[in-house]
Amino acid sequence: MINRTGQLILVAAGVTFEASNTFLFGYFMQNIQADFAITPLQTTLMGFLPLIFASLGGLGFGYFSDQSGRKKGFIFCLCGSVVSMLLVAASITPAMFIVGRLISGFTLAGTLTTGATLINESWQYRYLGRVSSVVQSGFSFSHVLISIALIVLPLTLTWRTAYYSLAAFQFIILVFSYHFVHESPRWLNEKTIVTSGKKEFLFTKNYRTKIILTSILAFIGFVSGNSSQVWLPSFYRSLNITPFLLPYITLIVFIIGTAGYLGYGFISDRFGRKPTFILFLGSAALFSASLSLFTPSPTPTVLFIVLATAAGAMLAFSIGFFSGYTSLMSEYFPTIIRGTAIGFCFNIGRVGNGIGPVIIGSLSERFGIGPAYLFNTLMLLIGIIIVLLLPKPKDTMSADDHLLAGEVKK
Secondary structure, eight states, X not given: OOOHHHHHHHHHHHHHHHHHHHHHXXXXXXXXXXXXXXXXXXXXXXXXXXXXXXXXXXXXXXXXXHHHOHHHHHHHHHHHHHHHHHHHHHOOSHHHHHHXXXXXXXXXXXXXXXXXXXXXXXXOGGGHHHHHXXXXXXXXXXXXXXXXXXXXXXXXXXXXXXXXXXXXXXXXXXXXXXXXXXXXXXXXXXXHHHTTOOTTGGGOHHHHHHHHHHHHHHHHHIIIIIXXXXXXXXXXXXXXXXXXXXXHHHHHHHHHHHHHXXXXXXXXXXXXXXXXXXXXXXXXXXXXXXXXXXXXXXXXXXXXXXXXXXXXXXXXXXXXXXXXXXXXXXXXXXXXXXXXXXXXXXHHTTHHXXXXXXXXXXXXXXXXXXXXXXXXXXXXXXXXXXXXXXXXXXXXXXXXXXXXXTOOOO
């Protein structure tokens, strides 16, 4: 066995490579379109609409983790992740590609649900925001890894090679996780309760408001946040910035974005989940709107490039509000239903994972990518209203902190 920090690194790595499985598509859309000889809209639909079904994966794996354990659920998700990457890499028809993306949708949601729940329950309550943000930062850090790969291997890295490489790295994480990650102490303590019932939790009055509002908040975050990240590389290409600079710009943007994911956890542990959520949502709305001010220029100036990079970087930083979902939901729901609750609330919102990029894509064809970002601004402002309606989170975890020292509650 390894210590908790080692487990945190392994789970975060698994989420990072699975997120790379999703986001890599945005970097190679034009290449994939050319290989399959299809239109841009068909390419977008083929890549992102299958992710709508991720909500089923999150709910299914969340329920499975409540019944059979967090670790077992996480391991199954990693297995599916490897299979999906190999299918996409080896696809010779659009249908085969779509099947790979469908599996990716299921495993992306499941990997985060089971991994985040396991980690959140394996650390003391006072670290909840921070450890949750480390796991969630895998989504932003995946962009950093892709940007570095495009800089180091600009000529040899085809989209098929990239997906085969991801499969190899994820397989290594699978092997290490199987041997070295151990089960959530909190789940083990509640195992007899977990396996004996709780069939009606979704319809219980105590949880109804929380379930509805957090699901809506997750949907808004996925529609706006995911499309913002996915379309940033295309946004910079639309500004006629020299291709040589693009990987460096996206690298800078997503390094700062990763800092936003991590920073959210520290800030929320200090000032609370709801105030931090509002701060980040408002900041994301502001910088999303700022991208509409940039229009393509035949010869972009250095100042223009710097300002565009700064605006995108601050938007990426602000999208760190994604780190708040699993910690907020962990506080709202007790151990016996936590996996299912996170799986449902967070991943029902993941329907927006496929919808958001398609909406931005269709708006960009008519108005340009920059102005299309105003749609995200509207969604983020609605998100602030939803956060204000949420009840104040309550500590449902610190009473079990003694379990992390090896004690068992009698």
